[in-house]
Amino acid sequence: MSDKHLISIYRSSKREGMYVFLPRETDPATLPASLMAYFGQPVHAMDLVLTPERRLARVSAADVLAAISDQGFYLQMPPKTVETSE
Known part of the structure; x- marks a missing residue:
């Protein structure tokens, strides 16, 4: 069995920085x-393999694949913003 998975990534129309990762063949x-x-x-x-x-910017690819295996998708939340006082 191959460790390569074809994944589609969709961005949210409501929330900036929120994405859902799905197997390519899955209809959102x-x-x-x-x-x-x-x-x-x-x-x-x-789409990506x-x-x-594989290195991803904000999450471990292994975590993404585990979530997809468990629940059928991975939801990436927007990064938390840090307020600075100046």
């Missing part, structure tokens, strides 16, 4: 209704 319309109400309309951002060793 099959995501839970509660998630879709919060996420909004999925907008296709890109994901392996457990």
Whole structure:
């Protein structure tokens, strides 16, 4: 069995910086209704080949693949903003 997975990434139409990762063959319309109400309309951002060793900007690829295996998708939340006082 291959460790390579073809993944589609969709960005949220409601929340900047929020993304959902799905197996390429999965229709985003099959995501839970509660998630879709919060996420909004999925907008296709890109496809990529994901392996457990691949480096991603904000999360471990192994964590993404584990979540997809467990629940069918991985939801990446926007980064927390840090307020600075000047």
